[in-house]
Amino acid sequence: MSHFAIIAVSILFDGLAYAMFLFITSVGLSVTMGLMGFVNLAHGAFAMAGGYVVVSLTRSYGIDFVPSLLIAGVVIGLISIRFERRLYRQLYKATDLEQVLLTIGLAFMAIAAFTYFYGPIPKSVPLPDWLQGDVNLGFRSFPSYRAFLIAVGAVLIAVLWYAFEKTNVGAKIRAAVDNRRMAESVGINVDLLFTLTFALGSALAAMGGGLAIQLFGLTPSFAVLYLVLFLIVVAVGGMGSLKGTLLAALAIGIIDTAGKYAFPVAGNLFIYAITAIVLLIKPTGFFGRE
């Protein structure tokens, strides 16, 4: 294989793994924003909290990485319900600004609390043997962790797609995103639906946070460090659209990986430029509604 093709495949592979992380973490944010128009800047904090749950479970309690991920998802999902019921609920009818302020306040508090308990030093997570090393795909070998990440992402996409497109609840969510008032007037309990998607979204974010530890390391500032990236995925993909979120995650993951490979000094310039261009041309994102 030619030199160029090898580089292209590596970029595609790494970009895909990165895109899967972005998708898993952002999809909940996209759906909750589409449902209620709620700007939740504390979403990154749920991901960060999930990461620390995984760290605690694996390091202090000796539980394996994969079960830890699932437990983290369940724990953070349940806790997020209480946040939604107690705090977020009061601000559904408030302005964007008030939602932004409340949730960024929560994110700051989360960062401080986790810094107090876990310290500011990056944490890593012990991986089982089968996730270490490389996996050989015939023509080339790839890090098995990234392959695992892509596989997890693919499974989650399939499950979410099925739940969104084929089940009754999924149909209700789509109806509520399209037209909330109409959905309410035909008897769909949008409040309950929102709590449900919020919990699910936070659970996915928590798993995303757990999965990200191996890629980026975990510090409390994870809560805001990647927040802008999640928001970009949501805005570019279009709020409330599964398809849009996936497309945006793929585009940003792969283009960013390629950009950082070709022009390392440019940093995130490519991502921001793409975001600005897409939003200027299509302000609701790829598949967003007016």
Add this chain to the structure above:
Amino acid sequence: MSDNKPQTPATQAGNEARLRAMDYLVRRHYFRWAEALPWLIAIALFFILPNRMTFGGQVLIMIMFALSLDLILGYAGIVTLGHAAFFGIGAYTVALASMLAGWSEPISGLIAGGLVAGLVGAIAGWFILRYRGLTLLMLTIAFAAMLQESGNLRSDITGGYDGLPGLMFDPLFGHFQYDLYGHTNYWYVLGVLAIIFYFVRRITYSPFGQALTGIRENVRRMHAIGSPVHRRLVTVYAISAAIAGIAGGLFTQTNAYVTLTVFDFDSSAKVMVMLILGGTGRLYGPFLGAAVYMILEDYLAKLSPTFWQLGIGLLLVLVVLFARRGLLGLAEDIRGYFGRKARASSTPRRLVWKPEHWKALAISALDGGIIGFVAGFATNMKQAALMLSFVTDLPTRAILFTLGGAVIAAAINAIYLLLTSRTAVEEQAS
């Protein structure tokens, strides 16, 4: 017209109301004596704390920055998380003019910084101000971030994150040398702030300012009555950008140093927090907000940065939940509350405990229990275990923390409910 009609009591009352409204509109922008207070405090502080004037200058700069945000957020309702872009442009215009062109005269440098930031603001605003909500928020974030990344790309010119150190500026008016204690600088910044403030105050009371408030309150109606909404938004955005640019220029001149961190997302968020803390759309919010924020930061961040971050987060949550109009709004509310209380003092006070309060208490206990459980779980880490060494056994600690959290939360909520159910009675009575 009304001369020919007979004066009925109704038209008379209407005329009186019209006169009162006219009187209000004529007097509204008159100078009130209370408005002198912040300026007198600023002057007095120079004599009371002469050795804290470097910090004082920084506070004044942040007040100016927050004031520029108040103009677009508080009056025109433009929500932005990228206002640091213009602060940074002003800061770098002054720095680069001094470094590359040797243009070290401070006042003309400042004007240049303001003009460049204003021009960029006008161009950026023309593109992005068609949108609202998340799209606008993301575009403002992306714009500031793009400037920062481009600056890093050309770190040969901008100095990157290491910054441009050792900038020199000429004496003010060719006479007043910058001194080590920031005395000259304090008066300089205060003077610029006063000029800018006068300008902003004129804008907000002008018909243009009224149109902005109209756009904030109901943009569709403004479109319907034929107001050029986009043009007005771009104009005020450019003005605000210019003011932010001047604040940035002052920042560079004060510190004789600038780095790319001026474009940070944190910086945009910080100035927004200051403004919200003080109260939006009331001109003096930035003064109170920026001063309180900077002083708290100065004390608490030295004590412990973690503690400060928790404090600022808690402050934001509390402001949104209980004082949406900021500290100044809270002051008004408290004054109004006591006014009402004085009027309603003759009605008997009674505690009302309703059945649904038990449910509220149970839910609080649940929340407190969750927080306690999580804390108990998290304190397995070494650092916290030292503090809580009296319970080393994990199940015991989990139970203890869960119960403790539940009891504390229920107690807090009980107190809160008792207080609010009391006021509810008073409100019904009055």
